[in-house]
Amino acid sequence: MHIQSVIEDKLSEHFSPEHLEVLNESHQHNVAAGSETHFKVVLVSPKFHGERLINRHRAVNKVLREELANHIHALALHTYTDSEWHGLYGETPDSPRCLGGERQAS
Structure with a gap:
């Protein structure tokens, strides 16, 4: 299993996120092609309510200690938190409606 998938699975299981992005940024560094060593995580979770930033990071680090x-x-x-996320970025936009493969009339 890829490290990125392990990170996604563990964070999803532990934090029940409203939003989760795990981005492999290894290609931006001096590492071999295909490496999984540098990541950025965006995690929005109700479990962060009332927690200071340092405690949020410690909680993530604990889950990903291995x-x-x-x-x-x-x-x-x-x-x-969800309110911080929505205050900064608003709602996550809906995907456009699927036209079901139908051709639109000209």
């Missing part, structure tokens, strides 16, 4: 010890060289964390 990966941090053995695979991940760098981890950029962006952790938010």
Whole structure:
């Protein structure tokens, strides 16, 4: 299993996120092609309510301790409560309606 998938699975299971992005940024660094060593995580979870930023990061690091010890060289964390996330970015936009493969009349 890829490290990115492990990170996504563990964070999803532990934090029940409203929004989760795990981006492999290894290609931006001096590592071999296909590496999984540098990640950015955007995590929006109700579990962060009332928690200081340092405690949010500690909680994520605790969940990913195995990966941090053995695979991940760098981890950029962006952790938010749902109200912080919506205040900064608003609602996550809906996907456009699917036309079901039908051709639109000209």
